[in-house]
Amino acid sequence: MDTAQNTRADVANVRTDGKPAGRERPDPMDFLGIDAMLSEEELRVRDEVRAFVAEGIKPNVAKWWEDAHFPREIAPEMGAMGLLGMHLSGYGCAGKSAVSYGLACMELEAGDSGLRTFVSVQGSLAMSGLHKFGSEEQKEEWLPPMAKGEAIGCFGLTEPSAGSDPAGMKTFARKEGTDWVINGSKRWIGMGSIADVAVLWARTDEEGNPVRGFVVPTSTPGFHAKDITGKFSMRSSIQCDLTFEEMRLPESAMLPGVKGLKGPFACLNEARYGIIWGAMGAARDCYEVALGYAKEREQFDRPVASFQLVQKKLADMMIEIDKGTLLALHLGRMKDAGTLRPEQISVGKLNNVREAIEIAREARTILGGNGVTLEYPIMRHMNNLESVRTYEGTDEVHTLIIGNAITGIPAFR
Template identity: 40%
Template sequence: MFDKLKNAIKLFKSVDLEQLEKISQKVDLSEVLSSVSKMDENQLKMAMKMLTGSKKKREAPPINADFYEVSSKLSAEDQALQMKVRHFLETEIKPIVNKYWLHDEFPFEVIPKLAELNVCGYVYEGYGCAGGTSLMDGIIASEFGRIDPSIATFLGVQSGLAMGSIYMCGSDEQKNEWLPVMQQLKKIGAFGLTEPLVGSATAGGLTTTCKREGDTWVLNGQKKWIGNSTFSDITIIWARDLDDQQVKGFIVRKENPGFSVEKIKDKMALRIVQNGLITLTDCRIPESDRMPFANSFKDTAKVLQMTRAGVAWMAVGCARGAYENALDYTIKREQFGKPIASFQLIQNHLVEMLSNLTAMQTLVFRLSEIQDDEKLKDEHASLAKVFCTMRMRDIVSRAREVMGGNGILLEYNVARFLADAEAIYSYEGTKEINSLIVGRSITGFSAFV
């Protein structure tokens, strides 16, 4: 009995006399001591833990969103580039991104810094480009998306859609004129395919037309949602030839008469991206600015196949950014005296997010391997775009949910990822259009109208 009482008294060692007096006014201390003296060793330890709490603060493990260590498959040189890009984005882009997103403005001051990073046109050979792998190009797109999908989209338009069109469909003269200065971001490009009344149905329904008159082409029509177009030096315009009904591609300069751009305002997603509504009114383009190897929509589709794979990687980055911010928040946010990350329901959401993210990462990794083996098909890129953007939406939604009301505040970042995910889900072909591309591949039947 004496030993038990001796142990029981230890419970009150951490309590000073003033606290003890306050406690005695609320409870009968002799009765408490009597009850405690009847406890066995395990019960006493539990009581002491409840009373004194844990003095040692539990440290959370480092946040690791690459759960299957996909990046470990990269060479040491590529891993170094990945960390260089990540450091740049975390130090130069992350501190300013919420301000520009809120005000629907583009941070033009970062363009020279992006140029110094030297990742624009990463996969192309020559013209100042790195001639790197599609896999590393995807890793870069993911890193950009992890911090800000808007800046990732800006780079995707410049590096993928605009430069890619010239690289794949342009003449040697056009490549030499534009690719070096675009790689250095001294000239900015845009890509004009989507139209107000057509959307993804561009393969057979372009309303923008072109007609040759001698050594000049006359373009008429509109293009909508064209990223970078409000400040781009050139815009790649795709138009239907009135003579043969085939799609042609043109390099349209901002100073061309008959070319005008109106900024699209009041967007809820990718607000940093400056999207424009382009109007072409008897816009006259010299034959020298027509891309000679863009003579049908199949040529356009080659560019889209490449960039669609990049969008899948960007979706991975967006999802990863949301997951990392949410996980960090749940570790630091306390409720009922402990971090909410310790609650079962929160952990279930976190594991669901990580499961989807890991599946996305492994899918796009293999996708880029296929691309580097020059075996990429439309259905490969479309399946990745469908799956990754669907899972991205689920991840950003769960990320907002575990953050409660704070999840809708811009300062916690997840609200921005939640909104931006909606644009990524829709552009480069909607879920439905990409599903039909895959469906045609696996069934042999085309369900396109």
């Protein structure tokens, strides 16, 4: 290249302010420029939820977590923002895109996994089950108040002896005249003790004993909920044991739109999708806190951010967060296009939760002993993520789902 060509190339790479174009230091919180891939509407949703978390959740959540308290009063606020069932259409729901819903989950979990879990239980599980499979009467009765946060829902699938294997459920519904009578139990049911309605799954005495869904007002005689206490994780959320003793329901309580485990699995995939984004929110919060702390904390007369090993930790965190966020965005675009498969959701859930836990653990080391206190959010995120890793499918289950998709050979049994 001659001198004139060199000069033209130099001029082309200079901005109007005289600085080299495209050579600004990348934003440590958006290193790969992912924000540029989002629409104005997606950014608006993201920023509104981020502001809500900054003002209403982060200043209070350490106390909620320490006291094992779920702030029930936050539900109407979330409803007013359109966060409850926000990816559903009609019946008072916001009808937002999958990407917008994912971004909301990311921001909520940057506050706390327990608060994102509430939105997931309400919208992706209970409301989604009603929306996908309910009768028009069931939808009209429950979805509008649930979207407003005036009514709380729960989703009864997991049992004490049937977690990863829901086909082994023992909760049973028998037909008596035109009624259904249900006996059994469920465990680890989010929001069960404060719920107004449960979307409950039970094996029935229909031919072949298929699993069917039921819409159960929690005031129904025979419905009992008890909080699970002594948790070291998800303390700002509620998980319960449910028991059903000769609980009698009218025929109209059954969800008419589905028969078999494909019903609850369809709802689980909605919740798993939200987790893909949410886990990256928790990871990002840990990274942001660790980065700020490393730049301010001095040891040996210099900030710890100046040490090579600390910079390696921060670089590794940033890379995995941006990779995980790009994965979530790609899967979200596929979901909006109607091409996303359950096995691909498993890739996102397995990878992003696993990486988020490692990021939280590394971030804690940068804070040293201070990292184990509630003054900082990292240990709280770390403990919460251990539950996120287990619910909606363990690492092992998602690994086998992916393995089956790769090989065509199921390895569950």
